[in-house]
Amino acid sequence: xxxxxxxxxxxxxxxxxxxxxxxxxxxxxxxxxxxxxxxxxxxxxxxxxxxxxxxxxxxxxxxxxxxxxxxxxxxxxxxxxxxxxxxxxxxxx
Amino acid sequence: xxxxxxxxxxxxxxxxxxxxxxxxxxxxxxxxxxxxxxxxxxxxxxxxxxxxxxxxxxxxxxxxxxxxxxxxxxxxxxxxxxxxxxxxxxxxxxxxxxxxxxxxxxxxxxxxxxxxxxxxxxxxxxxxxxxxxxxxxxxxxxxxxxxxxxxxxxxxxxxxxxxxxxxxxxxxxxxxxxxxxxxxxxxxxxxxxxxxxxxxxxxxxxxxxxxxxxxxxxxxxxxxxxxxxxxxxxxxxxxxxxxxxxxxxxxxxxxxxxxxxxxxxxxxxxxxxxxxxxxxxxxxxxxxxxxxxxxxxxxxxxxxxxxxxxxxxxxxxxxxxxxxxxxxxxxxxxxxxxxxxxxxxxxxxxxxxxxxxxxxxxxxxxxxxxxxxxxxxxxxxxxxxxxxxxxxxxxxxxxxxxxxxxxxxx
Numbered sequence: 001x002x003x004x005x006x007x008x009x010x011x012x013x014x015x016x017x018x019x020x021x022x023x024x025x026x027x028x029x030x031x032x033x034x035x036x037x038x039x040x041x042x043x044x045x046x047x048x049x050x051x052x053x054x055x056x057x058x059x060x061x062x063x064x065x066x067x068x069x070x071x072x073x074x075x076x077x078x079x080x081x082x083x084x085x086x087x088x089x090x091x092x093x
Numbered sequence: 094x095x096x097x098x099x100x101x102x103x104x105x106x107x108x109x110x111x112x113x114x115x116x117x118x119x120x121x122x123x124x125x126x127x128x129x130x131x132x133x134x135x136x137x138x139x140x141x142x143x144x145x146x147x148x149x150x151x152x153x154x155x156x157x158x159x160x161x162x163x164x165x166x167x168x169x170x171x172x173x174x175x176x177x178x179x180x181x182x183x184x185x186x187x188x189x190x191x192x193x194x195x196x197x198x199x200x201x202x203x204x205x206x207x208x209x210x211x212x213x214x215x216x217x218x219x220x221x222x223x224x225x226x227x228x229x230x231x232x233x234x235x236x237x238x239x240x241x242x243x244x245x246x247x248x249x250x251x252x253x254x255x256x257x258x259x260x261x262x263x264x265x266x267x268x269x270x271x272x273x274x275x276x277x278x279x280x281x282x283x284x285x286x287x288x289x290x291x292x293x294x295x296x297x298x299x300x301x302x303x304x305x306x307x308x309x310x311x312x313x314x315x316x317x318x319x320x321x322x323x324x325x326x327x328x329x330x331x332x333x334x335x336x337x338x339x340x341x342x343x344x345x346x347x348x349x350x351x352x353x354x355x356x357x358x359x360x361x362x363x364x365x366x367x368x369x370x371x372x373x374x375x376x377x378x379x380x381x382x383x384x385x386x387x388x389x390x391x392x393x394x395x396x397x398x399x400x401x402x403x404x405x406x407x408x409x410x411x412x413x414x415x416x417x418x419x420x421x422x423x424x425x426x427x428x429x430x431x432x433x434x435x436x437x438x439x440x441x442x443x444x445x446x447x448x449x450x451x452x453x454x455x456x457x458x459x460x461x462x463x464x465x466x467x468x469x470x471x472x473x474x475x476x477x478x479x480x481x482x483x484x485x486x487x488x489x490x491x492x493x494x495x496x497x498x499x500x501x502x503x
Binding site for chain 1: 196298307315318321331332335
């Protein structure tokens with residue numbers, strides 16, 4: 001981890017020196033979403049509902065992809081999925 | 094005086110003087126909500142907008158909390174921003190006061206000082222802004238309508254200095270100043286515009302690694318005032334305290350610069366000393382009552398009594414050094430408070446003046462007078478009584494009462 005800066009070194013008003021892209025916020029989740037490829041219809045409802053933008057449509061692969069570095073495990077995707085293709089499982093498993 | 098620019102004398106009350114100064118200060122956004130005794134400021138300014146006399150974006154908000162939220166947002170985009178309030182309105186802004194100073198948004202706000210409920214009271218005292226002492230705003234208090242006009246113009250420059258970047262409250266006593274007509278010498282629009290100039294910006298490093306002006310701009314995105322965890326919050330607060338120390342210099346500099354343009358100055362900008370150099374007894378006071386006290390000082394001096402007055406113009410940042418050097422040689426000092434810190438054994442000004450003198454080798458007796466709460470009139474006779482009490486302390490060498498409620502029915 002880099003050295004924490006002093007008050008003389010940082011910008012005022014909490015102006016961020018790093019983008020959130022470089023700051024993984026999904027490392028404390030309890031449950032993680034797992035998709036059942038058999039049931040998924042690629043309707044992209046989960047992409048729309050994800051509050052963290054952690055589900056992406058990958059046109060090159062023709063499927064959705066979870067970004068577990070930003071997913072907090074809230075389970076909204078699983079709840080909204082019309083075909084029940086997303087299951088929340090304990091991260092340790 | 095000879096070098097000062099041409100000025101015109103017009104009749105303005107304190108609120109109108111503030112509105113007039115804002116009109117001339119090239120302000121981009123005014124977001125405000127009316128409340129007695131500040132209402133005239135907002136009314137008068139909306140007239141200027143309606144008449145096309147200013148290009149300012151005027152935002153009528155649904156509450157004072159929103160007024161300051163809008164002002165903060167406007168200021169964050171780089172706009173020169175003004176708002177005004179009083180009493181309950183300022184109290185409703187409480188949360189946003191800290192957000193504004195924490196976002197380092199140089200908003201200027203006039204407060205027509207008024208009592209706080211309950212019981213409901215629309216009249217003047219300084220309880221409203223004194224209760225916001227620790228909100229991170231610079232506090233300047235004026236003595237008359239002329240100074241209200243002059244100080245609002247200076248306030249934009251003080252707030253916007255890149256080593257300050259703090260919001261400023263300009264306090265004027267409700268009704269005594271806000272609604273009382275005075276002769277005010279005003280500058281030309283061009284001279285004010287030249288004095289205030291354009292807003293200066295500090296460059297900051299953003300998350301994109303670019304060094305850009307500190308303002309919200311879609312071309313150079315940045316995040317202001319996000320969450321700061323325990324490992325960084327403290328550092329941001331320390332920066333604000335440093336900015337306050339820088340403001341001590343900025344206030345004095347602007348007071349001097351303004352004097353070269355207008356011929357008017359207010360002490361050193363922080364404190365104004367009146368017959369204080371060789372005084373034995375001194376009164377410390379904030380705001381319009383200083384006018385009456387100056388008359389009493391003149392009267393006492395004619396009687397051969399060495400009386401003086403220290404007017405505290407800048408309450409935040411507290412000019413600790415100036416207070417100490419001005420007061421340590423006095424033989425007795427009285428501090429006037431137009432607000433009360435319940436259970437604190439005196440008012441805020443008293444506490445702070447005593448604090449300023451603690452590190453001095455000399456410790457003159459310092460007593461406190463609460464006065465004028467809820468618009469209670471303080472007569473010259475009563476205020477003269479304060480000096481007479483100090484002379485009594487000198488005579489007996491004993492302080493009978495540290496805290497006196499002046500003008501209260503006992």
